[in-house]
Structures are given as structure tokens and as C-alpha cells.
Amino acid sequence: MKLTIYRYNPDKDAKPYYQDYDVPIDAHDRMLLDALVKAKAIDDSLAFRRSCREGVCGSDAMNINGKNQLACITKIADLPEHVTIRPLPGLPVIRDLIVDMTQFFKQYHSIKPYVINNDPAPERERLQSPEEREHLNGLYECILCACCSTSCPSWWWNPDKFVGPAGLLQAYRFIADTRDQATSERLDNLEDPYRLFRCHTIMNCVDVCPKNLNPTKAINHIKELLVKRAV
Amino acid sequence: MALNVRRYDAIVVGAGGSGMRAALELARAGLKTAVLSKVFPTRSHTVAAQGGIAAPLANSTEDNWHWHMYDTVKGSDYLGDQDAIEYMCRRAIEVVVELEHMGMPFDRLENGKIYQRPFGGHTQDYGSAKMAMRACAAADRTGHAMLHTLYQQNVRANTQFLVEWMALDLIRDPQDGAIVGITALEMETGELCILQGKAVLLATGGAGRIYWATTNAFINTGDGLGMVARAGLPLEDMEFWQFHPTGVAGAGVLITEGVRGEGGYLLNKNGERFMERYAPNNKDLASRDVVSRAMTTEIKEGRGCGEHGDHLLLKLDHLGPEVIMHRLPGIREIAIKFANADPIREPIPVVPTVHYQMGGIPTNYMGQVIAPEGASKEAIVPGLYAAGECACVSVHGANRLGTNSLLDLLVFGKASGEQVIKDIRGQPAPHRNLPKEAGEATRARVARLDGAKTSERVVDVLNDLRRTMQAHCGVFRFPDDLHKGVEKVKELGERVQRTFIADKSKVYNTARVEALELENLVETAMATMISAEARKESRGAQARADYPERDDQNWMKHTLWYKEGNRLDYKPVHLRPLTVQTMEPKVRTY
Numbered sequence: 063m064k065l066t067i068y069r070y071n072p073d074k075d076a077k078p079y080y081q082d083y084d085v086p087i088d089a090h091d092r093m094l095l096d097a098l099v100k101a102k103a104i105d106d107s108l109a110f111r112r113s114c115r116e117g118v119c120g121s122d123a124m125n126i127n128g129k130n131q132l133a134c135i136t137k138i139a140d141l142p143e144h145v146t147i148r149p150l151p152g153l154p155v156i157r158d159l160i161v162d163m164t165q166f167f168k169q170y171h172s173i174k175p176y177v178i179n180n181d182p183a184p185e186r187e188r189l190q191s192p193e194e195r196e197h198l199n200g201l202y203e204c205i206l207c208a209c210c211s212t213s214c215p216s217w218w219w220n221p222d223k224f225v226g227p228a229g230l231l232q233a234y235r236f237i238a239d240t241r242d243q244a245t246s247e248r249l250d251n252l253e254d255p256y257r258l259f260r261c262h263t264i265m266n267c268v269d270v271c272p273k274n275l276n277p278t279k280a281i282n283h284i285k286e287l288l289v290k291r292a293v
Numbered sequence: 294m295a296l297n298v299r300r301y302d303a304i305v306v307g308a309g310g311s312g313m314r315a316a317l318e319l320a321r322a323g324l325k326t327a328v329l330s331k332v333f334p335t336r337s338h339t340v341a342a343q344g345g346i347a348a349p350l351a352n353s354t355e356d357n358w359h360w361h362m363y364d365t366v367k368g369s370d371y372l373g374d375q376d377a378i379e380y381m382c383r384r385a386i387e388v389v390v391e392l393e394h395m396g397m398p399f400d401r402l403e404n405g406k407i408y409q410r411p412f413g414g415h416t417q418d419y420g421s422a423k424m425a426m427r428a429c430a431a432a433d434r435t436g437h438a439m440l441h442t443l444y445q446q447n448v449r450a451n452t453q454f455l456v457e458w459m460a461l462d463l464i465r466d467p468q469d470g471a472i473v474g475i476t477a478l479e480m481e482t483g484e485l486c487i488l489q490g491k492a493v494l495l496a497t498g499g500a501g502r503i504y505w506a507t508t509n510a511f512i513n514t515g516d517g518l519g520m521v522a523r524a525g526l527p528l529e530d531m532e533f534w535q536f537h538p539t540g541v542a543g544a545g546v547l548i549t550e551g552v553r554g555e556g557g558y559l560l561n562k563n564g565e566r567f568m569e570r571y572a573p574n575n576k577d578l579a580s581r582d583v584v585s586r587a588m589t590t591e592i593k594e595g596r597g598c599g600e601h602g603d604h605l606l607l608k609l610d611h612l613g614p615e616v617i618m619h620r621l622p623g624i625r626e627i628a629i630k631f632a633n634a635d636p637i638r639e640p641i642p643v644v645p646t647v648h649y650q651m652g653g654i655p656t657n658y659m660g661q662v663i664a665p666e667g668a669s670k671e672a673i674v675p676g677l678y679a680a681g682e683c684a685c686v687s688v689h690g691a692n693r694l695g696t697n698s699l700l701d702l703l704v705f706g707k708a709s710g711e712q713v714i715k716d717i718r719g720q721p722a723p724h725r726n727l728p729k730e731a732g733e734a735t736r737a738r739v740a741r742l743d744g745a746k747t748s749e750r751v752v753d754v755l756n757d758l759r760r761t762m763q764a765h766c767g768v769f770r771f772p773d774d775l776h777k778g779v780e781k782v783k784e785l786g787e788r789v790q791r792t793f794i795a796d797k798s799k800v801y802n803t804a805r806v807e808a809l810e811l812e813n814l815v816e817t818a819m820a821t822m823i824s825a826e827a828r829k830e831s832r833g834a835q836a837r838a839d840y841p842e843r844d845d846q847n848w849m850k851h852t853l854w855y856k857e858g859n860r861l862d863y864k865p866v867h868l869r870p871l872t873v874q875t876m877e878p879k880v881r882t883y
Contacts, residue, residue: 071800071801073798073799074798089683090543092544092631095359095363095716102752102804103752104804105795106751106752106794106795106796106804106807107795107796107804109802110803111332112510112511113332113334113336113338113510114340114341114510114511114629115510115511115546116341116546116547116631117331117435117626117627117630118340118623118642119335119336119337119340119341119510120335120336121333121336121339135630137630156481156800156801157800157801158801160801162331167333172446174449174807175445175448176395176396176445176446176448176449176598177395177396177445179394183296183394185390185393186350186390186406187393187399187406187407189348189392189401189404189405189406190401190405191401191405192401192402193404194401194402195398195399195400195401198398202398202431202438202441203437205335205340205437206335211537214478215620224725230363236396239396241396241397271444281630293375
């Protein structure tokens with residue numbers, strides 16, 4: 063198959079360029095990551111992140127023929143013969159397909175991504191009914207790959223001010239957790255023209271999420287809670 | 294030009310389950326700590342664990358730590374150290390409850406308690422046919438949930454992470470061998486530097502990438518093992534590699550044993566539930582070494598499935614869509630993606646696949662690294678600690694039980710963190726001076742790579758290494774294969790000294806990282822082959838065709854391998870637990 067890959071090495075390149083690779087594919091190569099690994103065997107200077115190769119670690123998010131996806135669970139059979147691969151949009155490129163995710167994680171950290179419960183810890187587990195636990199499904203599974211936030215036009219414009227879909231999904235994950243006592247503090251933290259309300263329901267996040275999560279729905283839940291609180 | 298030096302109280306190498314559990318102790322105690330990781334912490338391989346964490350909470354079936362301990366000792370084929378096993382099982386409830394308090398999204402029972410499922414080798418009443426429901430689960434994403442929870446708590450505790458840094462070598466004080474720091478590579482800039490510390494805790498995980506077919510991530514390259522081996526310290530019990538019964542055939546991706554815990558089972562080409570023949574009591578939930586051998590035998594005797602008769606089938610459609618969607622959603626995703634099979638309708642093709650390294654860096658149950666010195670077989674190496682899969686405590690002996698790995702990460706991550714605090718706070722002392730030649734060995738290794746023009750390609754040596762291990766050190770081990778395997782790995786060890794990379798640039802040079810990882814993989818493979826060839830018995834994950842029986846008389850002992858001259862040494866198994874009676878070796882059946 064033919065891969066056209068965005069290349070940039072600040073050590074030697076004045077500006078980025080695209081490079082073509084003809085990669086011989088055999089029956090063992092299922093996923094695009096297999097093809098990338100083969101391309102790297104041809105040219106060891108090609109740089110990309112990868113680890114689990116099964117869609118749970120979130121390392122190998124990249125823009126594949128215009129859509130943010132994980133290379134390790136994108137089937138070669140589902141792709142055309144010619145594939146163009148770019149780094150995730152909207153983040154500074156360190157090298158080739160490797161982007162600087164500092165801003166992404168900064169927004170994740172800004173929502174206080176941990177359960178806050180100031181009661182003395184009981185001797186055994188805190189109780190939670192299966193129905194209460196059910197509310198965390200579709201939220202806790204996020205792998206922080208950044209496919210969603212880097213496909214969001216609102217986030218492209220204001221990555222420093224808008225939390226973005228990934229961070230907001232997690233904000234709701236902790237609001238939805240019956241063990242967490244900080245809902246009102248969390249809502250204060252988001253009640254802001256930028257942090258939450260820059261979401262204009264474009265829903266690119268839902269379209270690209272490799273884990274089939276729905277950040278827009280979570281964002282709407284947060285908006286509803288803010289409205290309820292106001293009346 | 295001397296390398297830059299950064300100074301900390303403690304340095305944790307690795308940000309998976311054990312590294313982050315330890316880091317949490319250190320950060321909360323206010324020690325100046327750096328946690329290095331080759332990848333962003335939530336990308337560590339703990340994320341891929343699926344089925345559960347063992348703890349005798351007794352939420353669904355009667356249970357207690359004595360039964361858990363018995364199962365673990367038996368599962369280890371009596372090679373596990375019984376003091377360490379008792380220690381782990383007795384702290385299980387504490388660390389799992391703590392994790393729940395941290396926000397871990399465990400599944401729940403109707404009464405609101407943590408959901409628990411059965412798992413291989415975990416029984417009631419000291420090995421009866423009744424399974425214990427002991428695996429605390431978050432659907433089939435327990436490792437993901439746990440790793441994220443631990444990262445979240447570290448964010449809260451303000452832990453300092455050095456993300457995308459690779460540790461390269463230990464720095465030892467030539468006077469007494471104490472560890473005084475490490476060398477490391479900052480991947481983004483390509484700079485080498487020295488991290489000086491009073492304590493270095495290795496939590497670098499496993500090295501399953503030495504095999505061709507593995508459930509392990511690309512990053513599992515045994516970096517801590519290579520560092521220890523090059524520093525002249527031994528590696529323990531490296532012949533014991535766990536083949537997980539259910540890797541997706543051809544892809545290697547893990548399908549949790551939780552599938553069988555929920556009621557799934559294995560079939561051969563005749564549609565026979567063959568585990569009934571091999572393990573009449575516990576059947577598909579016998580321990581992993583037993584199931585993997587049974588599967589390999591079925592395939593070898595012509596009862597494998599598919600065109601080439603090279604795999605078996607894992608059937609779970611009878612569980613119904615409700616259970617599959619609710620309890621096993623992740624493996625459904627994996628099966629559809631990697632096996633083109635929706636388990637709601639059809640079975641998953643599976644094959645035993647390398648999964649876990651029982652051996653590793655020898656430690657006691659406080660996480661202190663130990664090595665023979667003078668009259669002692671277990672002298673403490675000052676300043677060095679290890680926890681998690683890279684460590685050999687040894688709680689898993691010759692075969693680990695499913696769900697004991699995540700428990701190991703929590704218990705020994707916490708315990709080693711506590712020990713580091715005790716050692717640093719207990720004997721306050723300034724940092725030792727770095728030896729004059731600190732960092733020179735690392736610089737020489739990197740300089741060789743940078744200078745090499747053309748010779749052996751990293752990817753070729755890596756692929757040959759992985760094929761060699763696959764062919765010569767598998768589920769069943771044959772004397773000829775082992776002899777030849779030793780020679781081949783020695784040859785590969787020489788080829789590694791001649792590798793080159795075309796890319797000489799500094800910024801995020803992944804070719805350099807992979808070349809340095811290969812140097813760690815080859816040490817791991819060497820330790821494995823040499824130790825396996827020398828052990829003339831079958832025990833747990835080591836099944837030798839020429840020595841099919843366990844030999845407690847001669848071989849109930851731990852192997853110690855040294856890089857220098859491939860020297861082997863042995864040390865006794867700790868048969869005496871902390872407070873209870875020794876669990877005497879018995880014939881092991883399930």
C-alpha cells in the first residue's frame with residue numbers, strides 16, 4: 063500500500079514536507095499500525111508513538127485520510143490503497159507524527175480529575191448501587207488519546223481557554239460519580255464563557271472517538287446541571 | 294563534557310501500576326521524587342490488564358486470605374516464597390479498598406459492594422472444586438480503570454513526572470555497590486543526563502517483547518532488567534514465562550481469563566470441551582500453565598481448529614448478549630476488530646501466547662533488591678528497590694495466578710514506597726558523591742550507536758531474537774531446542790554489539806530508543822535461555838520434554854543468572870510463611 067506521511071524533523075528540516083512510502087502488505091498485516099511499523103523498518107527516521115497496539119493506551123492517535131483515529135485499530139482492509147497520514151491537528155509538532163500534548167493534558171488536569179470525598183474513609187469499600195455505577199459507563203473508558211479535542215474547531219481556536227471534549231467528558235465522569243462530593247465546585251470551575259460554553263455541538267468529537275464515547279452528551283449534562291442550579 | 298545532574302530524594306523508573314502506587318506514597322510523604330516513564334503514565338502496559346484484582350473480600354462467596362495464600366502457593370508450583378505470598382494476601386483487602394476510595398470504578402453487586410468473579414486457580418477451602426469469587430473487576434477493563442485512578446491520585450498529590458524519558462543505566466558506588474542514581478535519555482531533546490537519588494525504585498514492567506507472539510505492548514522491553522544485568526546484579530527465575538491460554542490467534546492480543554470466569558469455555562475441532570480431560574475439577578479455570586499445556590497438546594495431536602489446525606476456540610455466545618455487553622464489552626471489541634468474530638454469535642480463535650514474566654529482579658517483600666554477597670544469599674543492595682512485573686519477590690514462583698498481578702502491583706508498589714520513605718527518613722544523610730566515571734558507560738553505549746556506520750539493522754536483530762525465543766523456549770521445551778537456543782541467543786548478543794541506526798538526529802529519535810531497548814531485550818532473552826536450559830525439571834511454566842516431572846529434591850530453588858560469563862547461582866525457596874504453617878509441596882492437580 064502507499065502511505066503519504068507528514069515529515070518534519072526540527073534538527074534538519076526548514077519546513078515540513080510529505081514523503082511517500084510503498085509498503086509491502088501481507089496477510090499478517092491487519093492494522094494501519096502494522097504498515098507504519100513496516101515503513102519504519104524501511105526508514106528508521108520515521109517517528110510516531112505506539113504502545114499497546116490494541117486500542118487501550120491511546121498513544122497512536124493520528125490524522126488518517128483526514129480523520130483522527132488510532133492507527134492500531136484502523137483496519138488496512140477498510141482503507142483505500144493510498145493513505146495520507148498527518149499528525150493530530152491543532153497541536154505543535156515535535157517531530158513527524160509526534161505532537162506536543164502539553165496543552166491537552168493541562169486542560170484535563172484543570173478539571174481536577176479525581177474523586178473528591180472528604181468524609182473519613184470507611185473500613186471497607188464505599189457502597190454504590192449497580193444503577194449508580196452504570197452512570198460511569200461511557201465516561202470512565204476514555205483513553206486520553208486526544209482524537210476528540212484535536213478534531214474540535216472550538217478547541218483549535220481556544221485550546222488554552224476551552225477545556226475541550228476530552229476534559230469535559232472527564233469533568234462529567236466525576237460529577238456523575240456518587241462517591242464524589244465536589245459537584246458544585248466542579249460546576250463553578252466550568253461556568254465560564256470559554257471553559258464549557260465554547261462547545262457549539264459540532265459533534266466532531268462523537269464522530270471520531272475510537273472508543274465510541276459521546277463527549278457532547280456529557281457536555282449537555284453539565285449544561286443542564288448549570289441551568290438547574292440557576293433556577 | 295560531564296552530563297547534567299538532577300538531584301532527587303527518590304527516583305521511580307516506570308509509571309505503571311506499581312510505579313505510580315509507590316510514587317503516591319513518596320509524594321504524600323513529601324519526598325522530592327521524580328517518576329520517569331518512556332510513555333505518558335496512562336499509556337503504561339497496566340492499562341491492558343482486563344479481568345480483575347484478587348482480594349478475598351468475600352462479597353459473593355465465602356473467602357479468606359488463607360485460601361488465597363494456599364491457591365497462590367499451589368499456583369506457583371511451590372516455587373513462590375511463602376513469606377512474601379502471605380504478606381501479599383494479607384494486604385490484599387487493604388490495597389483494594391484503598392483503590393476503591395481513590396475512585397476506582399469497580400462494578401457493583403446489588404448490595405453496593407464490589408463485584409467479584411471467579412478466576413483460574415482461585416478456589417475455596419484449600420483447592421476444592423468450588424471456585425472462589427475473588428477477582429474484583431471493572432467490567433473487562435480493570436487495568437485501564439486502575440491505571441487511570443492511580444494517575445489521577447498522583448495528579449492530586451502533585452507527583453513530578455518526567456514523561457518520555459528512558460532510563461538507561463544504574464550508577465553504583467564502587468566502594469560498596471550502593472545505587473546512587475541512574476542515567477537517562479530525555480527523548481524529546483535527545484539529551485543524556487544523570488538523575489542522582491538516595492533511592493532508585495525500578496518499576497519497569499515485563500519484557501514479553503522477547504517473543505514473537507506476545508500480548509505485551511511495544512514498550513515492554515525489560516529496561517530495568519537490562520540495567521540490573523549490566524550493573525552486575527543477578528536476575529531471578531527468568532526461565533518462567535507465562536503463556537496466557539487465550540491470545541487472539543495470529544494477533545496476540547489478550548482475551549481475558551474473565552471470559553472463562555463468566556462461564557466461557559474452550560473447544561477443540563471436534564467440539565469437545567477438552568479441559569474436562571486435563572483438569573476434571575476446575576476444568577477451564579485450572580491455572581494458566583495447565584490450560585496452555587493442554588491446548589498445545591490438543592493442537593499437537595491434531596485436534597486444533599481452522600485450516601491449519603493451529604488454534605482452539607473460546608466459546609461464550611451461550612452467556613447471552615446481556616452478560617457479554619455488560620461484563621465483557623472490551624473483549625467483544627477486540628474480538629470483532631482482531632479476529633473478525635462477534636462473540637455474541639461465534640467463538641473466538643485463540644492460542645497460548647506469551648503474557649507475563651514470573652522472574653525478574655530479586656527483592657524481599659519490602660521491595661529491597663537483594664543479591665548474594667559473602668555468606669549471605671540475600672544481602673540488601675543499598676539504594677535499590679524494585680516492584681511489579683520487573684521484580685521477583687517471589688510471589689508467583691513458577692506460575693502466576695490470574696488477577697494476582699494487579700494485586701502484586703498495589704501491594705509491592707505500596708510496600709516499596711513505604712520502605713523507601715523509612716530508609717530515607719530513618720537515616721537522614723546527604724546524597725553520596727557520584728563516582729568519577731558516573732555516566733561513562735552510558736555515554737559509550739550511545740556513542741557507539743552514533744558512530745556506527747553500517748552493519749546490523751536493529752529491526753533484523755530484534756526479529757531474529759523474537760523468532761528464536763518463540764521457536765526454542767515455548768510452552769513445551771525440548772533439550773535440543775534449548776541447547777541451540779542458547780547458542781543462537783549468544784550469537785544475537787554479539788550482533789547487538791554491532792547494530793547501527795541510520796537516523797543520527799537528536800530530537801525524538803525513536804530509532805535510537807529502539808536500539809537501546811534491544812540491548813535490554815537481549816539480556817532478558819539470554820537470562821531466559823540460560824536459566825531454562827540449566828533447570829532439569831518441569832515446574833509451572835517450565836515444561837521440559839526430557840524431564841517431565843517436578844523434582845523438589847534437586848530443584849526446589851530459585852535460579853540466579855549473572856550477565857558476566859552467563860554465570861548461574863541458586864538460592865533456597867522461603868518455605869516458612871510469616872505466621873502460619875508451611876504449605877507443604879504436593880502433587881499439583883486441578
